Ligand SMILES: Nc1ncnc2c1ncn2[C@@H]1O[C@H](COP(=O)(O)OP(=O)(O)OP(=O)(O)O)[C@@H](O)[C@H]1O
């Protein structure tokens with residue numbers, strides 16, 4: 114597990130590497146609208162591993178695909194923003210798409226406020242147009258020194274660039290990333306050619322270095338082998354080497370160890386940890402396995418039916434889980450119960466979220482549900498006054514309030530948030546009409 118040092122935060126001047134706010138992704142099928150990701154917000158800092166955990170169908174992979182610009186019809190991102198702070202990407206795209214680049218520097222915002230904007234959010238909106246996707250936060254003369262791209266608004270060409278450079282992805286099945294007809298070495302070299310302009314002997318040497326870096330023995334020989342000559346664990350290492358070939362800032366791992374046996378799984382987790390340490394990578398790690406999360410994450414977001422129901426530092430989450438759903442997940446880790454106890458799982462399935470929630474989606478399965486859970490939608494709140502970093506979307510919290518007061522707080526905050534979103538104040542300029550899916554709009 115890596116530690117998030119001040120030094121690491123400095124690279125983005127304390128700002129998150131990835132900042133997801135009010136992300137809303139739905140699938141408009143013939144039958145229904147599936148609100149797969151329903152108002153999700155979280156951050157990832159450089160050098161930080163953020164775990165996303167939840168049962169099958171909770172929206173983990175759709176969150177990842179939304180970040181990567183990989184949502185295809187009948188899916189659509191209906192709202193929110195995904196800010197990716199990769200200076201290389203920002204500089205390159207600012208040049209290429211100067212008409213879709215906007216200055217949101219302190220000076221620009223101050224000037225907008227001097228004109229007629231009342232709040233910072235108003236100032237921001239007055240500067241940004243719908244087409245803008247490169248946001249410049251700081252300039253030093255001609256040089257951009259801070260900024261982000263919004264991947265929910267970036268054009269395809271720009272997203273291909275992000276996917277090959279700033280963000281790399283590792284999936285559960287390494288064969289989805291490897292082409293059976295090319296040697297492993299040639300696939301890594303192709304990536305090196307595209308992303309780092311390396312070819313010939315230099316590329317071969319670099320490919321061998323990368324295979325060595327991911328712990329593949331006898332790399333000089335294996336670089337000439339085909340994927341089918343690799344074992345499952347070695348294949349996943351090769352995929353990680355390929356991901357590193359484009360020198361990413363952020364690695365998204367979607368169940369990368371689920372298909373592997375426990376020993377190999379542990380080795381891959383250790384490898385990811387080492388690589389992260391060396392390269393200061395941000396990692397988003399998706400799994401349904403709380404045991405794996407405990408191994409690797411610095412921070413954990415628990416997802417249920419399209420929403421984040423609890424977020425906390427990893428140690429805090431495991432020592433002090435607050436949401437009844439998180440507690441249920443933790444009780445279903447093998448080995449956490451006495452020898453006589455049978456493995457407990459939460460009864461029932463994740464519901465398909467297909468309407469705007471006016472209640473708690475977990476209530477039907479929740480051992481602690483009470484009457485208000487059926488009529489008030491819980492919003493994320495600090496679990497108590499002293500826990501700024503630990504939030505749960507559950508009417509039992511904040512625990513230092515009476516139950517009645519807590520319910521009122523959720524009820525009012527929920528309404529307040531909807532207003533804020535509809536007027537776009539929280540979305541970094543993207544149109545974020547959280548109600549878009551409700552109007553019978555099934556395009
Ligand atoms: N292309 C699609 N068309 C329609 N619905 C989809 C599509 N992709 C995902 N969904 C729906 O979105 C919801 C979230 O799916 P997602 O794949 O993100 O779940 P997950 O948390 O990654 O689950 P798993 O652990 O099984 O991978 C599910 O209800 C799923 O059926």
Ligand code: NI
Nearest residue numbers: 173174175367
């Ligand atoms: Ni998934």
